[in-house]
Amino acid sequence: MFTFFPTARVRPSPFLEAAMAEGLVAANVYNRMVMPTSYGDPEGEYWRLINGVSQWDVGVERQVQLRGPDAGRLAQILAPRDLSTCKVGQGKYVPLCNHKGTIINDPILLKLADDLFWLSIADSDIWFWAGAIAAERGLDVEVSDPDVHPMALQGPKAEDVVAHVLGDWVRGLKYFWFRETEVQGIPVAIQRSGWSKQGGFEIYLKDSRRGTELWNIFKEAGQPWGIGPGAPATPERVESGLVSVGGDTDDETNPFEVRLGKYVNLDVPDDTVGIQALRRIHAEGVKRHQLGLVMDGAAPMPFGTRAEDILHNGEKVGKMTNSTWSPRMKANIGFALISVSVTAGASVQVMRPGGPVAARLVELPFL
């Protein structure tokens, strides 16, 4: 739609050169970095993720590194989820909330050592927030943005490719667990994770000078499985019910509203940021919840570029926070953030830019 140029303010990832060599044509900005979004064949890229193995430059998934004697204490202060049993080598999905209980990011927390953690974040400046809380509480911990850059292999054949490069031990990695190792001398951490529900791994490069080299090792290794470039795919993540914090949430969204309550432990220590608010919200019950929308019509519609109002019996009851064409459902689908008075099965109208569209509400995920 617009032309977009990288600038010194919007950094490239160490994989961008490799991504451009693959024919990258579309990108967006995420955590002030260039985020590849398409290589020119969105439908082919989608089916490669669903049926094969797709290689992603997700260097925009930055790490907020906590290092020092109080690193573990800070991690627990920031995350309203019980980390007391988290082991070195384990990762956990943690919704981060502000003091009001509003979700502001949803990283994977990786425990690398008792005094070293990474928060592998979505799109917001968690460094400043975490650093302010650490300093205000007088903790002995350094908050930084280390030289660490994820690349992902996603899809049902990703495991075969990664095992081919690193050995069959990777097949034994549990979800979100990781191991630090080397790939032909390149330092990495490898984790079973990734922003899709098609399975796969994220490979955290720990030396930004070697991005192209690492990319090409996996590219070559993946040839027998038909590997090709791709990116987090909106149709797949919406079908799979994955939340995009900042896109599907607003300035007042709490984790319980967007199906993330199961990642909140209300019995974490009282000094956890936001926990008092989360306990209160939980006790009072939420006013909104998140459902899926299946819209009428069998042809792809323009995707949404902003929240669109949802009407039920002529009254505004919520908003559609994303929309996409689902190649597997052959329907236009989206997420509703909507009053709890309206439930799955109800018929609603979405006030789209081209006019109202009828839709029915369903439980998430779609697939």
Next chain:
Amino acid sequence: MFTFFPTARVRPSPFLEAAMAEGLVAANVYNRMVMPTSYGDPEGEYWRLINGVSQWDVGVERQVQLRGPDAGRLAQILAPRDLSTCKVGQGKYVPLCNHKGTIINDPILLKLADDLFWLSIADSDIWFWAGAIAAERGLDVEVSDPDVHPMALQGPKAEDVVAHVLGDWVRGLKYFWFRETEVQGIPVAIQRSGWSKQGGFEIYLKDSRRGTELWNIFKEAGQPWGIGPGAPATPERVESGLVSVGGDTDDETNPFEVRLGKYVNLDVPDDTVGIQALRRIHAEGVKRHQLGLVMDGAAPMPFGTRAEDILHNGEKVGKMTNSTWSPRMKANIGFALISVSVTAGASVQVMRPGGPVAARLVELPFL
């Protein structure tokens, strides 16, 4: 270079529709919003800013609103600049620093009332940081992102256009002072400010439904002065020595290194965030400073997309944080963040992607 699509995560501003009607072709992302950057004629847009009047969608300049009994106290806690004499209707440029004295943003602070302030920010999530500090200190203040969206008129003829619409009283506004008023019933605040050194005003729209209407009022009014669309122009801001926080600064840059020491008051209260560190840094003296680079060669070079090393007598002494062709200087210029052992007048080499380029160091601003 890449195609870029707005998404629900990357919001449009209320002026984007008007900007697209003007023929917008290039954009970037700033504060998770679409930031228009060019209408297809960068050189014409530059000269319009230098010689005439240029109309900018700068809705990406978000407001961090502080409201409540402790709003003034929080403002002073966040800003290492004396605000004790700041009056209602006055604005002040304030470098914001973290607890280590590292600059993390450089907003204009607007005092709208004793209990109401806006920080009109550059590109980073100051809401989370400010909100965390307010909550950790138990202050009675609400931190929010209000329905406020700046549009700018910049250039030597901007004042005539704004006076034509709003009256000759605007000619009496001092730099960074503002007034809340209406334009044909549209609520706005109007301030003498803007991200150029060519003079002009920022008009803060306080009702997002009326962006196109406000745009067109000034567009029509500006016809006799040859108004046209534009955007913050890298060549002009570099010539003028304006710092881009996040582009020209890194994770360790303090205000004294980048010529912002004059906006820091070391005698602000001891509970100001970062002031202990800033006093220590000031007492010890900085290790780096910011200078201009004038490169050899009379033809425009590709602009920089990342920091480039600077060598002096074969040793790395710093980095070039931006570069651009200057139409007025007819030279490639840039900013150096460089060891204080190297001063204006020295000859250096910039390690550009296409090979080393000779340059000489000069004081900033260039013009």
